[in-house]
Amino acid sequence: MEILLCNKLDDAIVAYIVKKWNEVSEVPLGRTIIQKLCYFAKSKGIPLDYDFDMYHYGPYSQNLYYRMDDMTADSVVNDDNVACKNTNIKSCKSKYMPGNNIDKLINIYKDDIDKFTADIDSVINVFHDFDHTGLELLSTIHFFQTTLSHFYNKPANKNDVIAKVKNAKGDKFKDDLISKAYDALKKAGIFEWHEKN
Numbered sequence: 001m002e003i004l005l006c007n008k009l010d011d012a013i014v015a016y017i018v019k020k021w022n023e024v025s026e027v028p029l030g031r032t033i034i035q036k037l038c039y040f041a042k043s044k045g046i047p048l049d050y051d052f053d054m055y056h057y058g059p060y061s062q063n064l065y066y067r068m069d070d071m072t073a074d075s076v077v078n079d080d081n082v083a084c085k086n087t088n089i090k091s092c093k094s095k096y097m098p099g100n101n102i103d104k105l106i107n108i109y110k111d112d113i114d115k116f117t118a119d120i121d122s123v124i125n126v127f128h129d130f131d132h133t134g135l136e137l138l139s140t141i142h143f144f145q146t147t148l149s150h151f152y153n154k155p156a157n158k159n160d161v162i163a164k165v166k167n168a169k170g171d172k173f174k175d176d177l178i179s180k181a182y183d184a185l186k187k188a189g190i191f192e193w194h195e196k197n
Contacts, residue, residue, distance in 0.1 A: 003101050005070040010049050012109035014038060014067065015076050017120060019098045019106070025128035029096045031068070032057050032132035036139045038064055040123045043142065043193040046116050054168060057132070058140040068096070075099040126188065137173050138190075140165055141182050146194040155191075158182055 006015070017037050021029045035052075039059040042048040050061035071077040080095040106113060127135060144164040148156035162178050173181075185191055 001075050001101060003074045003076065003105055006074045006076050006101075006105055008049075009047070009109050009112050011067065011071060011076065012105050012113055013041070013046060013048060013116065013120070014064070014071065015098075015102050015105050016113055016117070017041065017124065018071075018077050018096050019102055020121060020124050021128065022097055024124060027128070027131055028093075030132060031065070031094045033135055034068065034096060035060055035064060036132075036135035037123060037127065039139050040127065040142070040190075040193065041120055043146070044119050044123055045193075046119055046123075052143070054140070054143060058136040059143045068094075072099070074105075075101045076105050077102065126190070137165075137169075137178070137181050138185060140168060141178065141185055142190060142193070144168075145182070145185070145191050149191075150194070 039052050050064045052059040052061050076099050078097045078099045144161045
């Protein structure tokens, strides 16, 4: 099958993320996780042309959401739960796996992707054990930390970030868990990951 819709470096980078995640993680790669991985990859400096805004499950890009459907249509990515769309089952979730054309697309942009594989791999290695809920919390904390820091032109106060997370998430996450997650992100140097654009 020919690749018709996926014709950008962004597509190849996302394809590489899908492939690498499935090689190193046992956690199913669904819509929420791919959103968070691309958010963190962009924060790390990978040139992804997606804008992320705060959404119900954390940082979210509408364009990335639709692009995943294009990648599925081009057989770059398979959605193993796509059969559920034709049923009345409401608990079906996407599970992205490498498709028949994934290597073909990655190879088209190989020289460009090679410049970023170390950074992409580091993002995946940091987060490969987290499920969608864990990544929701971590990316939400990171989003507010970096947004507040950028807005005020100085590092954000931890308590201000926790308050923003609580406001956005309600009672979904306890204060103690948010605080520990914040400390872990800070210790790992992940707050230093922010868009360089």
